[in-house]
Amino acid sequence: MRLLMLVVVGLGLALAQRPVEVPFWHTAGPPGQEVLESMIRDFNASQREYRIVPDFVGDYREGGLRLLAALRAGGAPALFHAEISFLGRMAQDNVALPLDEYLGRLPNDFYPGFLETGRLQGRTYGLPIGLSIPVFFYNADQFSARGLRAPRNWDEVAAAAQRLTTRAARGYTVSSDIYSFNVLVMSRGGAIVNAQGRPDFTNARVVESLEYLQGLVRRNLAQSRNLAEAQFSVADFLRTRTFMGIAPITMWPLIENRAPIPFRLGIGAVPRLEGGKVPLSGATLVVLRGASEQQTRGAVAFWRFTMEPANIARWVRATYYLPMRRAAQPLLEDFYREDPRRRVAFNQIEHADVWIQDPEFTVWHSFLEDALERALKGNANPRQVLEEAQRRANSVERR
Secondary structure, X not given: OHHHHHHHHHHHHHHHHOOEEEEEEEOOOOOHHHHHHHHHHHHHHHOOOEEEEEEEOOOHHHHHHHHHHHHHHOOOOOEEEEEHHHHHHHHHOOOEOOOHHHOOOOOOOEOOOOHHHHEEOOEEOOEEEEEEOEEEEEEHHHHHHOOOOOOOOHHHHHHHHXXXXXXXXXXXXXXXOHHHHHHHHHHOOOOOEOOOOOXXXXXXXXXXXXXXXXXXXXXXXXXXXXXXXXXXXXXXXXOOOEOEEEEXXXXXXXXXXXXXXXXXXXXXXXXXXXXXXXXXXXXXXXXXEOEOXXXXXXXXXXXXXXXXXXXXXXXXXXXXXXXXXXXXXXXXXXXXXXXXXXXXXXXXXXHEEEOOOOOOHHHHHHHHXXXXXXXXXXXXXXXXXXXXXXXXXXXXXXX
């Protein structure tokens, strides 16, 4: 009997000491996947209370669709790696847990505005882990050959596109995805979501922005690509069929890892008008409702671990995301000194603002992208297609 009691007690202690598992669906593909999963292994080995169990579920859109399906059918994880624009929907649908009570004694050196990307209506629903800013990519060899400099405003972009365009190549790449279009709108001082958080596709800046892009395409100064053709946009650029375009700084290591770049790559700030902004985008860690108290604490502990300066530096070196804290900056000086172009994104941070937090974005973004494609590939009237997209967006707004 005594032996049996010892066995039972020993088994109970073993179960009590077993780490709490935190299933984690993440959307970090290469080159960030290896580093993120390495940090997970390091975190798991650093303590005995929690064990993060990662599962890569595709890119932002694929991961979001998979999560929605799991929330309906069951089997959702405790922790999800969500794109910022998906966070509003998760909070509105009461899927994301508010985390403020778990965030005491945070370091005071986070860069201004970075933690705000995870906050909605004064509550923290997301823990930012990878934030980026767009940059202006250009073919530096072609610019040099024509005596051009990196454009500082959109008139200079159009002028450069005209100088660069030939029978075989176009000066600029126009992408009819919402992110790329929003970069243009914000940089010109506009917004596709108004101060009340509602879609606002028919304001003057939005209409002017689409008219500007359509003008480049009509004059054969730009190659128009939709979201499904995104891979061709990169191929066009690398094969010198186009010579400039806008993309997140995180696209740079993806391009370099795919193939050697056959020309000097130019990296410049996004052209802006006075008062224009650049979108701060990226991903946050979201604890889903249904996670236990211990799983929630484990998720927050893991995020704190990723926010240690050495781990931030590892993440930035692999992905080119922005460093979240000032304490990480000294660890990255050699990285930036090795190639000063890597500083370009960070140097725009004073002009950055969160790009979209409207909960209905997951529905209405397709309406806007359809309008963009109709104008840029079908030559439809910009104002008319934007008015139609606005009507469709208003029909799904629930607030």
